[in-house]
Amino acid sequence: MNVIIFGPPGAGKGTQSDFIVSKYNLFKLSTGDLLRKEINKKSLLGIKITSIVNSGSLVSDDIMNNLIESVISNKDYKNRIIFDGYPRNLSQAQNLNKLLLKYDQKINLVLRLKVSLDVIKKRITGRVICSKCGKIYNKYFNLPPINSNCCYEDILKKRDDDILDVAIKRYETYEKSTEPVLDFYRKMDLIKDINGEDEINTIYIKINEYLAAIEAWLCAITPYKYVFKKLYLINYGPNSRN
Numbered sequence: 001m002n003v004i005i006f007g008p009p010g011a012g013k014g015t016q017s018d019f020i021v022s023k024y025n026l027f028k029l030s031t032g033d034l035l036r037k038e039i040n041k042k043s044l045l046g047i048k049i050t051s052i053v054n055s056g057s058l059v060s061d062d063i064m065n066n067l068i069e070s071v072i073s074n075k076d077y078k079n080r081i082i083f084d085g086y087p088r089n090l091s092q093a094q095n096l097n098k099l100l101l102k103y104d105q106k107i108n109l110v111l112r113l114k115v116s117l118d119v120i121k122k123r124i125t126g127r128v129i130c131s132k133c134g135k136i137y138n139k140y141f142n143l144p145p146i147n148s149n150c151c152y153e154d155i156l157k158k159r160d161d162d163i164l165d166v167a168i169k170r171y172e173t174y175e176k177s178t179e180p181v182l183d184f185y186r187k188m189d190l191i192k193d194i195n196g197e198d199e200i201n202t203i204y205i206k207i208n209e210y211l212a213a214i215e216a217w218l219c220a221i222t223p224y225k226y227v228f229k230k231l232y233l234i235n236y237g238p239n240s241r242n
């Protein structure tokens with residue numbers, strides 16, 4: 001299955017998709033992460049992106065398209081991608097559809113996390129990320145476990161763009177471009193609304209219900225293909241023990 005997790009910056013998309021990825025053996029396509037990787041490489045593209053991202057604006061469709069096509073075209077990830085933070089506007093949604101069609105895939109579900117600006121402000125100012133493993137935490141709501149052997153307090157870093165003013169700008173950009181995207185997926189009857197202000201675990205349980213239902217359905221309509229693929233991934237996939 002291919003899933004989109006949709007919501008304003010700070011809604012908890014990364015937090016939830018990290019759980020989903022390991023449970024359902026999906027590949028997380030986070031355009032934010034892809035962009036940050038380019039920025040850290042300090043490639044020509046990275047330098048161009050830096051100023052755009054830091055001002056809270058969106059990167060051009062062309063750049064995004066190239067970045068995501070490299071993932072969608074990869075056979076290892078076929079029909080097991082979770083899109084985190086993409087698409088953000090109608091033209092990206094249309095582009096994504098074209099790309100998926102080209103590689104004989106589709107979206108099965110759009111999870112929409114609803115969170116108010118007031119809550120977002122706290123989440124963003126408190127967000128910290130482990131500089132070793134990339135796990136997301138929060139100074140106010142979600143500290144790493146005390147006995148963690150990786151995520152110590154002194155290696156938790158803030159993101160450069162997690163400044164209150166930038167966060168508000170990102171929220172406004174999201175609000176402006178979001179309705180047409182939701183409309184696009186509403187017509188395809190793919191959206192499930194989720195209260196993103198609930199506790200992390202409550203949200204996860206809800207999301208899990210939706211995903212399990214889709215898995216069951218996919219398994220019912222293509223049982224052999226499905227079971228073989230599942231077994232293959234358990235033994236040889238990216239999260240396998242081999």
Ligand code: ADP
Pocket residue numbers: 007008009010011012013014015016123124126127128136137138139141142196197198199200203
């Ligand atoms: P996004 O990927 O949507 O930008 P993140 O997953 O990075 O959002 O979450 C933003 C911040 O809010 C992080 O610090 C995270 O730990 C915290 N957070 C995420 N979900 C919740 C929640 N349900 N309740 C409280 N804090 C949360």
Ligand code: ZN
Pocket residue numbers: 130131132133134135150151152
């Ligand atoms: Zn860590």
